[in-house]
Amino acid sequence: MGIGPERTAEIADRVEAFVRHIVVPYEKDPRRDHHDCPTEALVEEMREKARAAGVLTPHILSDGSHLSQRETALVLIRSGLSPLGPLACNTAAPDEGNMYLLGKVGNDALKTRFLNQLIEGRARSAFLMTEPAEDGGAGSDPMMMQTTCRLDGNHWVVNGRKAFITGAEGAKVGIVMAKSDEGACMFLVDLPDPAITIERVPITIDSSMPGGHAVLRIDNLRIPADQMLGHSGEGFKYAQVRLSPARLSHCMRWLGACIRSHEIATDYANRRMAFGKALIDHEGVGFMLAENMIDLKQAELMIDWCAGVLDGGSLGTVESSMTKVAVSEALMRVADRCVQIMGGTGVTQDTIVEQVFREVRAFRIYDGPTEVHKWSLAKKIKRDWKASYA
Template sequence: MIDFSLSPSLMDLKERTAAFVREYVIPEERYLDEHTGFPAEKLKELRRQARAAGLFAPHVEEEWGGMGLNMREMSIVFEEAGHSLLGPLALNCSAPDEGNMHLLEMVATQAQKERYLRPLVEGEIRSCFAMTEPPPGAGTDPSLLRTSAVRRGSDWVINGDKWYITGAEGAGFAICMARTEDGQGQDSRQPRASMFLVDMDNPGFQIVRKIPSLDADFAGGHCEIAIRDCVVPEEAVLGAVGEGFKYAQVRLAPARLTHCMRWLGVAQRSLDIAAQYANTRESFGQSLGKHQMVAEMIADSATEIHAARLMIWHAAWVLDTGGNAKYETSMTKTYVAETVNRVVDRALQICGSHGISMDLPLATFYRSVRAFRIYDGPSEIHRTVIARQVLKSAAQVAQTEGFVPEGAATRPETTEAARRGEGL
C-alpha cells in the first residue's frame, strides 16, 4: 500500500508553517505595492521572525544554514508558505534564489559555496538566473542561445543580451548561461554552453531596464540585461566547461516542482476565501454556496487541488528516490499551472465585485498566477515533452512485442492489402 500519511514531526512542521504565515506574513500583505514591491526592512523583519520560528531556508542542507528537508517534506512546507505571495520570501525559499541555491549545492566548488551560497542562504544577498534572451535568442528553445563566452588568457569574456531575468535589480550575483567553444556538451544537438557566476557590480553586466509586467512586482522585478565585454576569471565557471545544459536540467526539474508547491498554496487559499464568502453571502433567500453553479465551482476547485497535490507528491518521490523526474515534472507543472489559474479565476468569480477589489488578495493572485503557465516552460512545450515520451514508449512496445494497432488484425482486407504492398 502507498502511505500518504504525514509523520508526527512533519505534521508539526506543517502546522507551524501555517501558523507563521497566518499570524506574521498575511498581515504584512497590505504593504505589498504592485509598483514598488515589498519594503526591504519589512522583509528583513519577517525573515528574522522565520529564523526564530525555525522555518528559514527549509530546502537547504543544514551545513549551509538550512533545514535539510527532502522534496516530499518541502512539498508540505512550501505549500503552506505559498498561502501568501510573501510566504516563500519570508522563509527564503522563493524563486529564483531557491533554484540557484539548489544548483550551487549540487555543482559549485567549496570556495564558490562560501562566496555565493552561504550569504544567499543567510538572506544577506539575492541572486538571479540569466538564461532567457530576447528574439532571436534562446527562449523555450535553448539551441538558440546567442550569448557567448570566449577565453582570453586566464579569463573569460562574455557578450550577449538577456531579458526577463527575475530578481536582477539589487541582486548580488547572476548565474549566466553562455555558449562556449571548448568543453564537451552532453547533447550534440545543442550548442556547447557553460554557466558563469557573475557579480552584479561587474561593469560589463548592465541592467538596461526593469520590464513592466502583469504580475505583482517583487524584489528585483524582471529585467533586461546587456552583457558587453564582461570579464570574469576562470574560477567564475560553475561546474565544468561545456556542461551548462546538463546543469540547467539539474536546476530546472526540481525548480518546476517547487514552483508548483508554492503556487498550490495560492490555489488553496483562494478556494478557502471563496468558500468562506459563499457561506456568508446571502442571495435569493439562501447562502451563495447553496446555489448549484457556485457549488459546482467549489467542488471542481477542491477536486483539482487534490489531484494537483498528489501529482506534486509523486514527482517529489521520484526525485527523492533518484529519478530525474523530467517526465513527471512536465506533467505536474502543466497540470498545476492550469489548475491554479482555474481555481483563482473561480474564486474571484464567486466573490464578485469583492473579488476584483483590492480588499481581497484575489486580484493580485489573478495577475500573478497567469505568468505561471509561461515561465519555466509554457504549457505547450511541456505537452510536447509529454507526448514525445508517450509516443516513444509506444514505439518501444511495438518494437519489442510486435505490436499491431487494435482492429488491424481483424480486418482481412487490411492484412491482404498489406501482403500485396498496397496502400489503403
Template sequence: MDFNLSERQAQLQQRTREFIREQIIPLEKDPRQTPHGPDESLRDELVGKAREAGLLTPHASEEMGGLGLSHVDKAIVFEEAGYSRLGPTALNIHAPDEGNIHLMELVATEEQKERWLRPQVQGRIRSCFAMTEPSPGAGADPSMLQTTAVRDGDDYVINGQKWFITGAFGASYVIIMAKLEDGSATMFLSDMDAPGIKLERAMDSLDSCFTGGHAVMRFENLRVPGNQILGEASKGFRYAQVRLAPARLTHCMRWLGQARRAHDVATDYARTREAFGRALGKHEGVGFMLADNDMDMQTARLHIWHTAWLLDQGNPCNFESSRAKVVCSEAEWRVVDRCVQILGGQGVTAEKEVMQIFMDMRSFRIYDGPSEVHRWSLARKLLSAEGAH
C-alpha cells in the same frame, strides 16, 4: 508511498502554517510592496521573522544552515508558505533563489559556496539566473542561446542580452548561461556589480510578488575568471535540467498554497453572502465551482507529492516534473479563476486578496516552460517510449 505525515512533518507543517498566519499575512497590506515586488526593507523584515522562527531557507542542507528538507518535506512546507504571497519571500524559497540554492549546493565548488551560497542561505543576499534572451535568442528553446563566452587567457569574456531575469535588481550575484566558441553551453558566476553588467530596465508584468521584479540586462565584455565557471564547462544544459526539474515542482507547491488561500476566501464568502433567499454557496452553480476547486487542488497535490517522492528516490523526473507543471499550473489557475467568479465585484478589486493572486498566478502557465512546450516534450518522450517511472 505513504500519504501519512510523520510526526516531524506534521509539526513542521503546523509551525509554518502558524508563522504565515500570525506574522506574514498581517504584512500583506504593507505599503513597501511595489509593482516590482516587495522592496528590500520589507524583504529584510520578512526574512528576519523567518530566521527568528527557525524556518529560513529550509530546503538548504543542514551543513549550509537550512533544515535539509526532502522533496516531500518541501511539498508540505512550501504549500504552507505559499498561503501568503509574501510567504516564499519570508522563507527565502522564492524563485529564482530557491532553484539557484539547489543548483549551487550540487555543483558549486567549496570556494563558490562560501562566497555566494552561504550568505544566500542566511538570507543576506539574493541571486538571479540569466538564461532567457530576446529573439532570436533562447526562450522556451534553450538551444537558441546567443550569449557568448570567449576564452581570453585564464578568463572568459561574455557578451549578450538577457530579459525576463527575475530578481536582477538588488541581486548580489548572477548565474549566466552562455555558449562557448564550440557552441556548447556553460554556466558562469559573477557578482552583479562587476564591470560589464548593465541593468537596462525593469519590465512591467502582471505579477508583483518577486523582489527585484523582472529585468532586461546586458553583458558588455564582462570578464569572468575561469574559476567562476559553475560546475564544468560545456555542461550548462545538463545543469539547467538539474535545476529546472525540482524548480518546476516547487513552483507548483507555492502556487498551490495561493490557490488554497483564494479557495478559502471564496468559500467563506459563499457561506455568508446571501442571494435570492439563501447563502450563495447553496446555489448549485456556486457550489459546483467550490467542488471543482477541491478536485483540482487535490489533483495538483497528488502530482506534486508523487513527483517529490520519486525525486527523493533518486529519479531525475524530467518527464514527471513536466507533467506536474502542466497539470498544476492549469488546475491551480482554474481554482483562482473560479474564486474570482464566486466573489463577483470583490474578486476584481483589491477588496479581497484574490485579485492579486489572480494577477500573480497567470504567469505561472508560462514560467519554467509554457504548457504547450511541456506537452510537446511529453509527447516526444511517450512516442520514443521514454515516459514516466
C-alpha cells in the same frame, strides 16, 4: 534521505503559523516599488521576523542538507499560503532553485562565497538564461542561446543580452549562462557588475517577486575561470539538475496560494446572501467550490508523485513536465473560480484572490509554457511508440 514525518510536520506547522499570523498582515503593507513588487526593506523586515521564529530557509537544515522533495513540498506549500510567504521564509524563486543547484554541484569555495549568503537570507539571486525574442535568443528553446563566452587567459569574457531575468534588480548573486565553442556554460558572479546593464524592467502581470523581470545587456563581462560551474560545455547538464526541482517548487508554492484563495472564496460564499440564501447554497457557486476541492487535491497528488520520483534519484524531466502542466492548469481553474465566486470583490485588491489569479496566470508561462511541455511529451510518446512498434 529526509528527516522523517514528525520533524517535517513540525517544520511545516511552524511555517504555516508564521505565514498566517505574521506574514498575512504584511499583504496590506504599502511598501511596493514602481513595479508593484515588495521593496527590499519590506523583504528584509519579514526575513528578520522569520529568522527570529526559526523558519528562515526551512527546507535547508543547519548542517546544509536539503529536505527530500516530498518533505520540501509539505513546507513550501505552507510558505505559499501568502504571496509574501516565500519571500519572508526564503523559499521563493529563483533563490530556492539556485540554492538547490549550488548545494548539489558547487565546490566548497563557491558555496562559501555565493551559497551561504543565500541560505542565510542576506542576499537575493538571479538566473540569467532567457534572452530577448527580438534577438532570436533562447526562450523555451535553450539551444537558441545567443550569449557567448570566450576564454581569455584565466578569465571568461561574456557578451549578450538577457530578458525576463527575475529579481536581477537588487540581486547580489548571479548565475549566468552563455555558450562557448564546446557548448553551454554556467558561471557564478557577484552582482551588481558594471559590465551588466539593466536596460529596462517591464511591467508584468505578476507582482510577487522583488526586482521584477529585467532585460539586461552584458558587455565584456570578465569572469574568473574558477567561477565556472563544472567545465566548458557542461552548462545544460547542470541546468537539468535545477530544472525539475525548480518546476516542482513553483507548483508547491502556488498550490499554497490557491488553497488560501479557496479559503477566502469559501468564507465569502458562506457569508454573502443573494436571492434569499447564502451563495454557497446556489448550485452554480457550490459546484465551483466543489470543483476547486477536486483540482486542489489532484494538484497535491501530482506534486507528491513527482517529488517521489525525484527522491528516487531520477532527473524527473518527463514527470516534472506532466506535473507542471497539470498543476498550473488546475490552479488556473481554481484561481479563476475564486474570482468568479466573489464577483466584484474578487477583482479588487481587498483580498489576495485578485493577485493570486494574476500570479497563476504568469505561472502557466514561466518554467515552460503548457504547450511546450505538451509538445515535449508528445515527442516522447512518439519515441516510445517507435521503440516498441517500428
